[in-house]
Amino acid sequence: MDVIVIGGGIVGVATAYQLRAAGHRVCVLERHATVAQGATYGHGGIVLPTPLDAWFGPAFLDARRGARSGVVYRPGLHSSARRFARQLALMQTSEAFRRQWLRLRPLVDLSREAIASIEAGFHLEFEQREGILQVMRDQREWDQAQCALELLREFEMHHHVLSAAQCADIEHSLPAEPPFAGGVLFERERTANCPLFTKLVKQVLDEQGEVQFLFGRAVDAIRLEGHRAAVELAPAEGERVRKREVDVMSCDAVVVAAGTGSVALLEQLGLPLPLHAVRMLSLTAPIAYEECAPHLTVVDSVRRVSMTRMNQRIRVAGAAVLQPERETAKPLPEPLAEAGTALLAQATHDWIPGAAKISAAHAWEGLRLLSPDGLPVVGATAHPRLFVNVGHGPAGWGLACGSAKVVADLISGAAPLVPPETLAALRVDRFAS
Template sequence: MDVIVIGGGIVGVATAYQLRAAGHRVCVVERHATVAQGATYGHGGIVLPTPLDAWFGPTFLGSRRGIVYRPGLNSSARRFAKQIAPLQAPDAFRAQWQRLRPLVELSRDAIASIEAGFHLEFEQREGVLHVTRDPREWEQAQSALELLGEFEMLHNVLSAAECAEVERSVPADPAFAGGVMFPQERTANCPLFTKLVKQVLDEQGGVQFLFGRAVESIRLENQRAAVELAPAESERKSTREVDVVSCDAIVVAAGAGSKPLLERLGLSLPFHPIRMLSLTSPIAYEECTPHLTVVDSVRRVSMTRMNQRIRVAGAAVLQPEREFAKPLSESLLEAGTALLAQSTHDWIPGAAKISAAHAWEGMRLLSPDGLPVVGNALHPRLFVNVGHGPAGWGLACGSAKVVSDLISGTPPSVPPDTLAALRVERFAS
C-alpha cells in the first residue's frame, strides 16, 4: 500500500519505519526542514516510562510542584486537571498502568530491534535514579512503587545515603526521603535516534520525505485518500496552488499539529496541550557531573549527561487552551526556567552552567485518561498516532508497530484490552 505519514518527529519516523518493514511504500510529510524539529528536539532523554514517570500518576498533577500552573478561574486547563485527577487514586492508577504496560514493553522490543539491527549509537546511557526530598511526597509515590514490585520491574529502593553512594553528584546533605534506582532503564538522545532511523530509511529506500510542506487538509474517499499540501515557503508569494498527493491510507502523527487537522475532519479529541521546557547546559565542573540520569520525582525534572552537556527537562506549563496560540509569556518562561535550575542546584550542584544554557520549549498533547490515541479513526483509510504526552519517545515506537499491524491487516502486537484502551472510540459520548 501507499501510505502518507503526517509528521516527522519521533512518532512519524517510527511509524514510517514500521510501515516500511511491513512492505508498504511511505511518504512522510513534515512542515519543518528536517526531522526531529518539534517536540522531539527538546526531549529529556528517558527512553521508556516506569510507573514513577507516568504523567497521569500520583506524582504528576497530584503534586503540581513540577507544573507551572496558570489555569484561570474556569479555564480548559482547570477542567482538564479535574478530569485526570481520578487516575491518581491507587486502584485507578494501577488499572490504567496495566493497560499501558504492554505498549511500553512492545516499545522496548521495537527499539531494541532497531538498535541491534543497524548498530545505532545514540548516546545511550544505563541507569536512572529517581530522588524524592519530602517524606510526605515519598509516601504519595507508594502506589507507583507497589506496581514496580507487582510487575517485577527491576529496581532498588534506596535511602538518601545509598542514593549519594550510587550517584556521587547527589549530595546527602540536606537530608532527603530516599530514591529508586532503575539499573537497566536508559536515557539517550531522542533527536539523534530519530535522525539515525531516517538515515536507515534513506539507505533502504521505499520511504520519501517531503520537508518544508504543511498539510492544509485531508481528503477521504472510498477508493483513495489524499492530502493537500500548501506551497513551500519559497513559492508562497508566487503561487497559491496546493499540491494533492494521493495514497491508500493516511497516518496523522503530527503531535500538537494533529489536533487542528483532525478537527477539520470533524474529529474533536479531548486532548489538552502542555508546554514542556528544557535547558541544554555546558558542564560546569566535570567532577560534579552525574554518570546516571537523576530525576527529581516530585518536580518531574530529569537531568541527563549528553556528551559535554547536560539536558535538564521538565517544567510543564499548563495553561488555558486559548493561550497556546500565543508565545509563552516572559513570566511563565522565567518560572519554568527557575524550576529547572532549582532542580539542578538541589540534586547535581556544580554540574551544569545554567547561566550559559540554551532554553527550549515544545508542545505535547495530553489525553484525559493518560493514554495515547492509536488506530483507525472516522474512515477506513485514516489512522492516528497521537497524544503520547511526555513519554513520547518510548511509546511512539510501540504505537508505530500497532498502527502498522492495523494497516497491514495483521493481528496487533498488544492484548485486546490495551488495543481497546488506545482506540479513538473510547471518547465517544
C-alpha cells in the same frame, strides 16, 4: 499500499520505519526543514516510562499545586486548562492509576522490543546511557509513590529501593544536605538522545528506499473517500499559488502523527479529541565541574524534572506549563518562561549542585499533546483509510516505537502485538462514551 505519514518527529519517523518494514511505500510530510525539529528536539532523554514516570496517578501531584508538582499552572478563568487538570486529577486514585498502567504496560513492552530490534539491526549509537535514579524529598512523596512501587514489585521490574545514604553512595553528585527521603534505582532503564535517534532512523530509511521525505510542506486538510485518501498541501514557503490551485497527494491510507498540529486536522474530519497541548521546557548546559557531573540520570520523581548527562553537557527537562488552549499558539509570556526556567534551575541546585553551568544554558520550549487519561491515542478510526498516532505526552519517547508497530499492523491487516484491552484503551473513539 501507498501511505502518507503526517509529521516528521519521532512518532512519524518511527511509524514510517514500521510501515516500510511491513512492505508499504511511505511518504512523510514535515513542515520543518528536517526531522526532529518540533517536540522531539528538546526531549529530556528518558527512553521508556516506569510507573514512577507516568503522567497520571498518585505520584503525579495535582497540577493545581503549581511548582510543587513541577507544573507552572496558569489556567485562566473557566478555561480548557482548568477542565483538563480536573480530568487528569481523576487518575490520581490508586485504583485508576493501577488500571491505566496495566493498559499501558504492554505498549511499553512492545516499544522496548521495537527499539532493541532497530538498535541491534543497524548498530545505531544515539548516546545511550543505562541507569536512572528517581529521588524523593520527603515522606509525603514516598507515600504518594507507594502505588507505583507496588506495581514495580508485582511485575518484578528490576529496581532497587534505596535510602538517601545509599543514593549518595551510588551517585556522588547528590548532596548529603539537606537530607532527603531516598530513591529508586533503575539500573537497566536508559536515557538517550531522541532527536539523534530520529535522524539515524531517517538515514536508515533513506538507504533502504521506499520512503520519501517531503520537508517544508504543511498539510491543510485531509480528504477521505471510499477506497482512497488524499492530503491537501499548504504552499511551500515562497511559492506562488493561483486561486483554486491546490496541491493534492493521493494515497491508500493516511497516518496523522503531527503532534499538536494533529488536533485541527482531525477536527476538520469530525474527530474532536480532548487532548491538551502542554508546553515543556528544557535547559541544555555545559558541564561546570566534571567532578560534580552525574553518571546516572537523576529524576525529581514528583516534579518530573530529569537531569541527564549527554556527553559534555547536562540536559535538564520538565517544567510543564499548563495554559488555556488559546494561549499555546502564542509565544510563552516572559514571567511564565522565567518561572519554568527557575524550576529547572532549582532542580539542578537541589540534586546536582555544581554540575551544570546554568548561566550558559541553551533554553528550549515545545508543545506536547497529553490526553486527559494519560494514555496516547493510537489506532484506526471510523474511516478505513485514516489512522492516528498522537498524544504520547512527555514521559518516554520510546512509546512512539511501539505505537508505530501497532499502527503498521492495523494498516497491514495484521493483529497488533498488544492485548485487546490495551488496544481498546488507546483507541481514538474512547472519549466519545
